[in-house]
Amino acid sequence: MPELPVLTVKDFASDQDIRWCPGCGDYAIVNQVKKMLAKTGAKRENTVFVAGIGCSSRFPYYMSTYGLHSIHGRAPAFATGIKIANPDLNVWVVTGDGDGLSIGGNHLMHILRRNVNVKILLFNNRIYGLTKGQYSPTSETGKKSPSTPMGSIDLPLTPLSVALAAEASFVARCVDVDKNLAEVLARAEAHRGSAFVEIYQDCNVFNHGAFKHATAKDVKEDNIIRLEHGKPLIFGKERNKGIRLTGDYKPEVVELGKACKEDDLIFHDEDDEKLAFMLSRMQHPEFPEPMGVYYAVKDDCYEDLLTLQVTDAIEQRGEGSLEKLFNMGDVYDVE
């Protein structure tokens, strides 16, 4: 057997110049994605990146795989069509907080509940970048922006809560400049079904520092929890803090020590939907924000079940014959 050529990170770069603003968090993500593809032995020809509209959605142009830069908010629908037509393709959706949660919120919800085997990377920068800085559905209330000079008055969405409520089978969060991005991408790649990954991404032009709490070296370990399946929820630079359930089943931050042992903490369980939802509600500054895989369960994929219906129908009724189809119903002869 001839040895298959091994693709490197560079092999996944297209010949187009990247046009994101210098210093944009998207650079780190595109590099990590290329690395992940090289590492997992992905084939360029079998990989398709689908995006909607927005800064993040230019992503497909910078990859040397197949790509579709579609229309605003609709990438999940295009991706679903691609998977229905050819389930063998390795399909990734790249979207943002505006594209995925505002104009395309409906499609995101439905691709997740169908569990189409598509990986969805939602770059959350909590702002509209491409249209120059309006507030987004994940901007904090009171956000001052060109369209909200007196501050925004609506509550933001929490992407992971939305994904969990939409019956997603894989939900994770990571940060553009953190080492956990590579781990989460690899886990998403390996998941069979809709994988939803929220990536905290810094828009250094319109919303710089939105995730400072999760990126600044001196404070980040006090502000995030790195999730590990089966392990207690411990965090902090000194790894001396944890999350415990109160008597009325609410999370609370506790200091580890005599009064609180590791065994008293919550242990992470990727199969536990209720825990995942609770984790998704933990927000800075009240809580450290969990990073990593919140939830991962095995379930049937939409396109597999659809293909199965086709094979079942052929098995039961025989391969469709036009002759039979045309002659269905009341056929009569005219002489």
Add this chain to the structure above:
Amino acid sequence: MGTGTKQDTKLVTTSEIKSAVVRFAGDSGDGMQLAGTQFTTTSAVIGNDIATLPDYPAEIRAPIGTVAGVSGFQVNFAAESIFTPGDKVNALIAMNPAAFKAHIGDVEPGGVVIVNESEFGKVNLRKAGYEEGYNPLDEGSFDQTYQLVKVPITRLNAEALKDSGLGAKDANRCKNMFALGVVYWLYDRPLDTTIAQIDSFFGKKKNLPEVAKANIASLKSGYYFGETAEVFPVRFHVAKAAIAPGKYRKITGNEAVAMGLVTAAKLAGKDVCYCSYPITPASSVLHALAGMRNFGVKTFQAEDEIAAVCSAIGASFAGQLGVTGTSGPGLALKSEAIGLAVMTELPLIVVNVQRGGPATGLPTKTEQSDLLQAMFGRNGECPVVLVAAQSPGDCFDITIEAVRIALQHRVPVIILTDGYLGNGSEPWRIPDPDSFEKIEVQHPKDPEQFQAYARDENLVRPWALPGTPGLEHRLGGLEKQHLTGNVNYEPANHQLMMEVRKQKVERVAKVIPPIEPYGDASGDLLVLGWGGTHGSIFTAVENARKAGKNVSGAHLRHLNPMPSNLGDLLKNFKRVLIPELNLGQLRLLIRGKFLVDARGLNKVQGRPFLVEEITQAIDLMLDDEFGDREYLRPHDGVVRLEDQDYDFTSIDGRSG
């Protein structure tokens, strides 16, 4: 209409007639669509030509007994070729006062009116909006104008089923079969086709043998009632039509679209990916295809109209036959995505079963008012190919043609049908599955010199499929650089690409047939139509020609691009009349494109043209009576010059 009578064994004469129009009307829960469909199937099976017009309310169960809740089914069946469901009703079956009230005006004087007398009580009369104490059945004038036959259908049906074991409510649901039985007797039709279908549906499929038995009992009771009660002085017989020999079945436009898609996909070696969101009157295309999984058909009920078209485009990108189906409001939602398909130059089929608009409009009624939306309803210069079916059966042929164009020219094709075609039926001569030309589609494999936006002589770019090594490329909605397909904002490139996309669609004209007029190739008047109005226009033109008038007709099945000989044809006529079920959309295109002083007959009443309306417009055109009017409109089935000006301030709006 009678051409001869003979004495039956009983004292009932049978009158031989060439054609008849029967309308079943009742409450929307009365099963009138089913009764009408059964009557149609039986008529087709015994060899009549048929054309139908189902007419039902938008509400599944509108308030019982009201005029708003009346559901009607009209069938025209004949011993000769017919192309419309008929202008005037020869026999009306009215299951309640509301149905009577809503439809009596369409019955020809002297026509048969069978009323379900049991339902003409005080309450139902009030619900139908009749004045307290008034019952139209007591009115002498109805009796004199029509052959009014009062049958207590509800009561007789209940008696017929008293030992059936069915509860009163279930038994009552069989009364449509009783009514159908009466009409079968009146028109001398056999019961066997309907009995077989009742058996197979209720008996076998639903496993409700007692319900099957009851329905059959009702049907027979109705038939025997006609035979024995001697309430009809005459019954009618419509002989077989002289139809071209062959095997036939009845087909609706929506069934034909579904079968056309499956056929075309087979011819192209593709799978149908039909992505759709339920919408009246297009949903039955989705239902039909969902039942054809063994043809490799994948149906996807998307979360909305936009997701439907986007997933269809995704399926095309991945190499299958991406199709979406909808009606007017859905087409509006799909417009941005159709633009993407134009930009990415991927094949896409959009089926638009038109209904009355704008907005939600008249969901269950027919109209042709999406022509300009289909033609222009997108941002930017965004040409697509546009075809329109002219009859239920033609929905099959036009669909195959549309798929051929879309796959070979990498362009979205919008198929326009309408509620009338989609739900209406006609006999369909079953084609030989081997008689169709294959649809050749090439997918490049060779990475050598591959360019995603290089073009062939038809300006068609290669359709390279994900999964092919070395042909990786990125598509998208941003302007493409000529040849490479990379994002490009240069002025000259944008101009070039706009012209390329326009020219690419225009070159489709090379593969569509020329338009062939019926009648003469030149003369005083050309009646030009498109889409579902073909039957009425064709019949009116043929009638006019038989009467010695210098009129020809032509019907457009290709609206963009139009057949290349259309301009010459138009020039050969002194006058051009364009009847449309809109306010002049094809007329605008024809005037703009060919600088022809075309005039219109424009009806937007939720119903197809009557032949008579077109006939009158033809006469007015020939007599140069239109004057400065760009179009005329019919009122109550009549086109009169004095009816043309609305007084928008008066209560009914009508002048004079």
